[in-house]
Amino acid sequence: MLFLLLSVTEVLGIASILPFISVLANPSSVQSNEWLRKGYDFLGFTNTNHFLFLIGIGVFFILIIGNLIKAITRWSTLRATQEWGENLGKRLFNIYLQQPYNFYLYRNSSDLSKNILAEVHGITSSVIMISLDLITKLIVSLVILLFLAIMDPLLALITGSILGGTYSIVFVFFKKSLKQQAHMRSQSFADKYKIVNEAIQGIKNIKLVGYEKLYGEYFSKPAKDYASSTAKSNLIGEIPRYAMEVIGFGGILLMLLYMLLNSEKGLTQALPVIAVYVFAGYRLMPNLQSIYYGVTKLRFNKPILDTIHQEMKYAQSMQPSIDSTVIAIPFSKAIRAENISFKYDQSREIIKNANFEIQAHSMVGIIGKTGAGKTTLVDLILGLLSSTSGKILVDDIELIPSNIHAWQKNLSYVSQHIYLCDDSISANIAFGVPREEVDMDKLKHAAAQASLSQFIEDELEQGYNTIVGENGIRLSGGQRQRIGLARALYLNRPVLVLDEATSALDPHTEDDVMTSIHKLNEKKTILIISHKMDLLSKCDSILLVQDGIITVQNKATLYSNLKSIQPEGIPHV
Ligand SMILES: Nc1ncnc2c1ncn2[C@@H]1O[C@H](COP(=O)(O)OP(=O)(O)OP(=O)(O)O)[C@@H](O)[C@H]1O
């Protein structure tokens, strides 16, 4: 609607030039032109100059209104663009969040942040904005051409085809190059993100090996490609402007001559029409240039659109959104695995036809040499991965996608690799809990169970408010691990899963932590992955993971089994 209003005022602005120049060039036209005379008489003018003055003011007024509408149109497109961009970013972030854990195993994290942050911004500024601009410019140009066609169809047709034709030819000529530049841009943009991410994450290694300069060089190639492809696409978008100015100006000169030769009364009669054409040209040319520029930009940014479109397609295959109010499914008897097998995409079979049972309120150890599949097994029990065949039952209820969240409400987990966010210790222990809902007493209790209280309260000036740095960079490995433990204990859920959760602790601290965990055993089911026999010796039963086969061991069988596999380098007893 606004676009249409814009076109109408644009045309009115151009058309209003006609009477103004007419009177200016030939004051007697006030009397000879029927419309002008009517207006002149109706308004009761006696002086042509006064009338001319009024027409001038009228033209100026239309110009003001036209530009005002232009500004409003621009404002509403800018606002709509930002709103769409914001929604797109939000949607993509949510789609990613709701993907199964498996999705993250095959994606690069810098690629995901690039899509949510940079590419969505690219779509906002380079695709949505340009498309809206393109539509506006297209409508305005068509209306101007229509107006010219009403005045002189042949001339409008010639003007339209020369201008439109030239732009189309230029576009076809550069289409292939644009495609190449577009490809180069996406590739180099992704590489830039990846290299920066890698360098910052791996800064310790880079510094030690002295690769700072090398990483600088790694970055410079994609940076150069990115700059060059963007510059080239901009150039392709702007090249015709200069040629078109020549064509446009030449055209006006030609038209002048054509009018002069064809009109009997010479310049005086031709002038108003010429003025309209010049003014129309002045409006039309930048519009056409913008349309061409927009089309080249859209072609250049097509890969961004394709990427985001592809990511959005996941939305269709997406699991139902996580409902945080899901109530935990009851667990009081046992977790049972029946013939479960698992393989990652393109991996060998990691778990082969496993059968075992974990009794509620028992403490179960998981042992096996490195890479045997212990973490994978736990991820299956946690419902983060789903088995390729077989089933896991909780109190005789089979775990299926629709009850997995309800099962997960029973679980707290300390991963082998603790993630800490760049926030305070308390925010890390109560990870994800809204600040105002954090229960400080519960939090301190969890910290005490993880043998952390003394360190936090005695050694840190800011206590629980101490900021730990990105991924806990300001803490020691053992401190990070204990925050991970405290996080799981704060959740206080019926099942506690520890994946080598005390591996970085000194024997004395580990003992303290294990003593508090042991105390929980009356109320909780505990799964412990460990290589340490003294930890495992306290377990009620042990699962040995060996070449994908899982066997249930008691202490006696485990010892004899360990002897037989010891040469392969497993656990230090
Ligand atoms: N995403 C994946 N895609 C393909 N293979 C994987 C993937 N993750 C792990 N693996 C492979 O699965 C096997 C088991 O890995 P897992 O992490 O379960 O071992 P683990 O017993 O926990 O070892 P560790 O004691 O070193 O932690 C390994 O051989 C590993 O290479």
Ligand SMILES: [Mg+2]
């Ligand atoms: Mg592991």
